[in-house]
Amino acid sequence: MAVTGKPAVLGGTALFAEGLPLTRVRVPEREELTRRLDTILTSGQLTDGSTVCELEEAAAAQLEVPYVVAVSNCTSGLMLALQAMGVNGSVAMPGFTFSATAHAAHWAGAAPVFAEVDPDTLTLDPADAAKLLAESGASALMATHVYGTPCRVEELAQVADDAGVPLLYDAAHALGSRRAGTPIGGFGAAEVFSLSPTKVVVAGEGGLIATRDEGLAQACRLGRGYGNPGDYDCVFPGLNARMSELHAALALVSLRGLPERVRTRTELVAAFATAIRDVPGVRLPVLAEGDVSTWKDLTLVIDPEPFGLDVPTLARALKAEGIDSRRYFHPPVHRQKAYAHLPARNLPVTDDIADRVLTLPLWSHMDPTTVTTLAEAVTRLHEHAAEVRSATGG
């Protein structure tokens, strides 16, 4: 694509003068939601009611798993699942993930230890995970379906099996993803989804624990209500991690139409990929043939050498075009202040990837022309890279 016009950072006209946020939430079935909220408010049952049950059943059917436990958010869901697995000592996980993956281990009473990701898919590297499990004697393995890209679940299952530890997925991004046709949700001991507003299905705040393990589901169900089996003689120290009926109502209407939203996102990302295919030094995470990603995020991996700009400079130049962006996940978790006290393990692939990722705006109802204009912004910044560098000192 030959692009005319100077980038805004060089004094040209901004492509999105009105601004393009990272995400836009839309709740399409407003009437049904209002009706549901009305029913809940009239009943007076604001928590522990039938809407949460209905959500759990709908999600279980969609995910093709026997048990779904709705919780207040993904972080509390991960904490409860780890507690139910009986973790202690340490939990192995990728350094390239959202901080909550590690925080959940901490709150479940275990220290996070970090492994590399595969530089193509940006998901946990099974070989390095195996090495870390052997080195650390970690009590569980966690993996994240980063941006919705399914992990290499078959290899990770083998790695966890060989080490004799349970495998938990942080599936915050992956509600609607599929591995070789099978919905994400049924892999490992459990998978935990997030329904926070930046995700593809939203509840305001919320999470879903999906599992095939009845005992684990039972423990999480107890755990989300303090560990109280009903007689106030708590059997273990649980949390209040219940989802309210009001949040469940929003989640239910948001869950509907998910496959269609995932299809639209796939088309939008494909259009973007086509539009930037001739721009050197910019690529998307690799999705295995036959897999489906939610494309929770439209994240670019930038190679500053052929592209011409490093990520901070690109982000600044996009801002001048009105385009919001985020460095998901920079710094990677093992570099964050919260974990500075932990023994350092060298993660050169993770450090390199974290330096080179940049997430651009994407939402399910985004206009296709917005996506091509986004690609145009990236293309023209590449074409003017030398001028942009000298103008910004980048």
Ligand SMILES: *Cc1c(COP(=O)(O)O)cnc(C)c1O
């Ligand atoms: C959003 C997110 C979480 C946390 O989800 P909450 O519902 O906000 O607790 C955990 N892990 C990843 C990878 C996320 O992106």
